[in-house]
Amino acid sequence: MKHLNKILVAIIVMMGLNSFAQDNNNPWAFSFGVNAIDTKTSAGGGHNWLDRHFSQPFAVKDNWNIVPSITYLGVSKYVGDNFSFGVSGSVNKIGKLVSFNPSAVGHDSRGYVVSNPGDLMYYGIDATVKYSLMTVIKSKVIDPSLSLGGGYSFLGDNSYGTINTGAGLTLWFTENIGLELTTKYKKSYGERGTATAVDSPSFFQHSAGLVFKFGGTDTDKDGIYDKEDACPQVAGLKQFNGCPDTDGDGIIDGSDACPEVAGLAALNGCPDADGDGITDANDACPQVAGLASLKGCPDADKDGVADKDDKCPTVAGPKENAGCPWADTDKDGVADKDDECPEVAGPASNKGCPEVTAAVLESVKVEAKSIYFNSGKATFKSEDVPVKIESISSLLKQYPNAKFSIEGHTDSDGSDAFNQKLSQERADVVRNALIERGLKPANLTAVGYGESKPVATNKTAAGKAKNRRTEVVLQK
Template structure:
């Protein structure tokens, strides 16, 4: 019975950092339980004595009867996991080195507080023994340990562990770790064994749709599906998973990604703009009776070939000037091909405009019009509207009375006044420009009243 109790205590106390059987499905694990510290290792003078009383928990082990360690670990791949643990204990049994062949003695150093923080790299042997419940492991690592106020040192750790998995994510873990102190003297920090026992919970895995396939391996994590399709459903049972099936609710062959071809023209119905009438691939399965590249259903002239830009109909030429309306900038007025279908401004037209312009009268030394000038301006507007594709320049001139600067400014203002009036009367602003030349370009003498009157003028030029 005594040995049975020892075995039970050993099974409970050998636990530790538990990340066994972690994998990419449940990469995280958390363990908690109790730990025991055995200082006999550093007291033994011979190697065989270090482990001769391994199960002597009653005499040698320091146990804090409560949850005294916590470990968090993560699977990193290839059966390896990395964990961090923190543990606490109370040292009230300190094994002293024996004298000669005498017995080992155990003393109470004064209920010293024990704290440890350790990192561990764990390797699971579960795959080697091909078990789904028993998970042996080996581990190495290092950390730092504090005992009381005066003893503290870094340690190099290594040991063995075993986890029994009750379920896929819950297990009982036991582990023993040998902690080799970096301090030379036992009084500074003894090397020792630390044993752990507790429960381990794996987590991190997710199966949103409950089909038994973890989301990370489930090609359709939000839809319950079949294992042969990596968790995706096949609603129409055509052997193509819905995620790869272009028509998941209607069965079809694999060559058409699971879609039918009703009209048999080699184009799946989903891609066939005319699924019930055989047609051409180039036109998405629709026919083209007149061969103009426009499908019959979209062709406003299905029996007469025409360009796609005009819905399959020939382009019209409303004004009959042999410039198609699409290229005719004046589609309702006959013009010339050279002038993009618009009528060309002849010398006679320019003469008519200038004949009107010569009669434009301004108030003395101003750019405002006299009342009798408005009919003249309206006549000019009418002529310009006949040539909507032509541009014109309005040039202002004065006689020699006054200073050059005054005359230059006045000529500019008068040319601009004519331009603005024409724009306000419906002529596009981008067709007109204006400039003034002052008294620099007289067409008559400035020595007579009649000559001066001729020099005060606005001229119209065709901009080519």
């Protein structure tokens, strides 16, 4: 339980602090692995300091103490300028304690004796400031480093402080996962045993394990961390520092005037299908090369009127005549190009066509009402009907652009459905008669109202006769 408590203390302290070299994007790192302890540096002997400390640096089998399991954990945070700070906790079992005793039985050729002190457990908590050299050597895979720090070691029933100097090498498999190799020389301070130096030995501690970087933010999930993403809220491309290029024309959307359609850099990312230097969005004739003065449209006869608006594209004419060399045929002040009735004078307010007067409408009304039909049929009753149709036709022809509705009506004899059908047929008969006399079909509509709009009583024969009628109504 005593040893377990020490482990828990080491982990709690470690998780509350920070540890090795990362970067701005992933400031945190977690590492774990195996550690080895070599106590030869406290054994004494040797010809000098270097010989004492480095004469057998890789005598793994002879001097290193290794427990084949995860024996260290570390957490770190990047603090800027290639520096990181953090802590680590480690545990080991000392089964090889090196001392210098040339007179002892079993010493090696240099006078060192390796003994087993029994169940001697080691626990360590270390704080480390680490400097990464990865940016110095301009590598994204090889990450050498130097470190300096301090710690506290528990060896058996003894405990003491250490000053730690070290070096390391991390090989990054991916941006976030790497293999970490480190070595530290832990110089101890405390009372030493006179014979075995068990109380507070200085030693080398080596470690190998995996390191995982984390903590980076990528709001738009485009694989580029916010700190390096020029467009952190919108997913984009690495070559554009995280900004999108929706249309794939090599111009980022923020600088692309036409982000949805691939275009040219010279036109701020907008397309120019006809190659006339005018973007399609501003080109009135995007498929045909034209002039900037005519919004990208051509002018074959060079009269200043774009071909698409020129009613005479191969013959020059004034702009007011839509590019044609014509005048005002009916002399009503409305150019033929704008005149819906170029042969008949009329005001500009009615597009050059005459306006229907109230007197004419009354005349048409009188003539139309005097057209009677045989009862129950869509045939004319009186012999003078063709004369009345001709009179109506002559009046309506004076207004070429006016539109009229031919309305048919019946008396109340018969069913509603029959009368509705009959009224429509009567309206159609009048409309067809007017069309036969030269009126434009587009200017005439026919509609039947059945018995729904009587103008007299249906209780008398005279009233019913008046209700069997046709009316011609001007459409506004």
